[in-house]
Amino acid sequence: MDKIYLKEIILSYNDICNLLNDFCNNEKYENRLKKEITTSYTNFSYPLNSYLIGNGKKHVIIFSNTHGCEIITPLFVLEFILTLILNDDIYYYIDKKYTFHFIPLLNPEGYIISSSQVCYNLKKLDKNSIQEVSRMYLDAYNLDDKIAEKYIKKEKLYKNILRTSCNLIENKNMIFSINQILKNCDLNSNILPVWSANGLGIDPNSNSIHRFCEILTLRKKWKYSKLRYNDIPVTFPSPMSYPGKKPLDPLCPENIFLYKYITNLYFNLPKRNEKLIAIFSYHSTGGEIYGYPDVCISTKNNILIHNKAMDIYSKITGYTPIDEDLKYGVMDFYRAYLNDTVSLTIELSKLNGNPIGPLSNLDNLFKEFINNKIAILKVIELI
Ligand SMILES: [Zn+2]
Known part of the structure; x- marks a missing residue:
C-alpha cells in the first residue's frame, strides 16, 4: 500500500484509456480489471466508462473528474486501481469481500480540454521541471487570489504560465463549441487549463439534483465565479459553475449516466442480498472532506455512519x-x-x-495518495 504504482503523471485522455484497456480482461493479471459495457456517451460522443474489480457482496463506487481541470483525481483513481490489481495480498483480501466500481473520467470532455493544454506544456519534461513549472503556476494562482480578495478584477497571473490554444484539442466539433462559449464569456484560450465544465459549458457538479433552485438563485447573485475565477460568468454556459437549465439537464449526460449507475446499484443489489455500502467522489483541491448529509432529509443512522466515516478518513489523511x-x-x-x-x-x-x-511537490502528493488509498480501505472496513 505504501508504494506508488503509476509510472507517469502527465496523462492525456488517450493515455488513460490505453492504460485501463491494457489491464482490462488481461490474463496476465487474471482478468482482475473488467470494463463494463456502456450505452452512455457525452455530447461529443465520448463513452462514459466504468470498470470493476472484485467479486464481493459489498459494493463501493469510486469516481473522479467531475470537474475537467481536476486532473490529479483520475490519476489517484488509476493509482488505486493499480494498487488493487498489482498486489496479490490486497487483491485476494478485497476480492471476496468487495466489488469496486470505478468511473475514472466522469467528464471526459472537460478532461480533454484541460489536459490537452497541460500535456502540451509538461508532457516532455522531467520530474524536477514539472515541479518547477507547477510551483510557478501555484505561486501566480495564490497571488491572483490575494488580489481578487480585494474585489479587484484584473487579468490573472496564472494565465501567463502555460501556453494555450483551442487547436490542441483534437475534436473539431468541440473546438467550435468552446470557441462560442469563450466568445460569449469574453474570455480566451488561456482559461482552458482551468476548464471544469463539459464541452457545452455545463458544470456537472453544479447541475445538482439536490437544491437546484437554490443554486440558480446563488449563481444569479454571483454573476461571476469566486476569487481568481472572478472573470468567469456562471449564469450561462461557461468554463465553470453554470448549472444548466434543470436537474439532470439532457445537455449534461454525465450526470444522467451517474444517476442511473448509482441508483441501479442502490436499488437492485439488495434483491440478490448485496449492498452498495459507499461512494467516494474525488475532486481537487484543498484537502477537505464533505460528508455531512442534509439533516432535514437524512435519517439519524445515516448521519451517524457519515460522521464515523469522515472521522476515520480525516484521521488517516489529515x-x-x-x-x-x-x-x-x-x-x-x-x-x-x-x-x-x-x-x-x-x-x-x-x-x-x-x-x-498539486504537481509542484510530487513527493507530498504521492504521500497524500497513499494515505487516501489506506483511508478508503479503512472506511469500508469499519462502516
Ligand atoms: Zn471540483
Missing part, C-alpha cells in the same frame, strides 16, 4: 471535514437520500491551483 451551509452539488443528493450508503466527496491535495498546482 483532511478537514467541512460542514457547509448550503449543501448542493452532485453528491449531496446521494448523501441525503441513499440511506446507509456512505457518500463522501474528497478534495484531494492540500495544495491549491488546478490543474497543476
Whole structure:
C-alpha cells in the first residue's frame, strides 16, 4: 500500500484509456480489471466508462473528474486501481469481500480540454521541471487570489504560465463549441487549463439534483465565479459553475449516466442480498472532506455512519471535514437520500491551483495518495 504504482503523471485522455484497456480482461493479471459495457456517451460522443474489480457482496463506487481541470483525481483513481490489481495480498483480501466500481473520467470532455493544454506544456519534461513549472503556476494562482480578495478584477497571473490554444484539442466539433462559449464569456484560450465544465459549458457538479433552485438563485447573485475565477460568468454556459437549465439537464449526460449507475446499484443489489455500502467522489483541491448529509432529509443512522466515516478518513489523511451551509452539488443528493450508503466527496491535495498546482511537490502528493488509498480501505472496513 505504501508504494506508488503509476509510472507517469502527465496523462492525456488517450493515455488513460490505453492504460485501463491494457489491464482490462488481461490474463496476465487474471482478468482482475473488467470494463463494463456502456450505452452512455457525452455530447461529443465520448463513452462514459466504468470498470470493476472484485467479486464481493459489498459494493463501493469510486469516481473522479467531475470537474475537467481536476486532473490529479483520475490519476489517484488509476493509482488505486493499480494498487488493487498489482498486489496479490490486497487483491485476494478485497476480492471476496468487495466489488469496486470505478468511473475514472466522469467528464471526459472537460478532461480533454484541460489536459490537452497541460500535456502540451509538461508532457516532455522531467520530474524536477514539472515541479518547477507547477510551483510557478501555484505561486501566480495564490497571488491572483490575494488580489481578487480585494474585489479587484484584473487579468490573472496564472494565465501567463502555460501556453494555450483551442487547436490542441483534437475534436473539431468541440473546438467550435468552446470557441462560442469563450466568445460569449469574453474570455480566451488561456482559461482552458482551468476548464471544469463539459464541452457545452455545463458544470456537472453544479447541475445538482439536490437544491437546484437554490443554486440558480446563488449563481444569479454571483454573476461571476469566486476569487481568481472572478472573470468567469456562471449564469450561462461557461468554463465553470453554470448549472444548466434543470436537474439532470439532457445537455449534461454525465450526470444522467451517474444517476442511473448509482441508483441501479442502490436499488437492485439488495434483491440478490448485496449492498452498495459507499461512494467516494474525488475532486481537487484543498484537502477537505464533505460528508455531512442534509439533516432535514437524512435519517439519524445515516448521519451517524457519515460522521464515523469522515472521522476515520480525516484521521488517516489529515483532511478537514467541512460542514457547509448550503449543501448542493452532485453528491449531496446521494448523501441525503441513499440511506446507509456512505457518500463522501474528497478534495484531494492540500495544495491549491488546478490543474497543476498539486504537481509542484510530487513527493507530498504521492504521500497524500497513499494515505487516501489506506483511508478508503479503512472506511469500508469499519462502516
Ligand atoms: Zn471540483
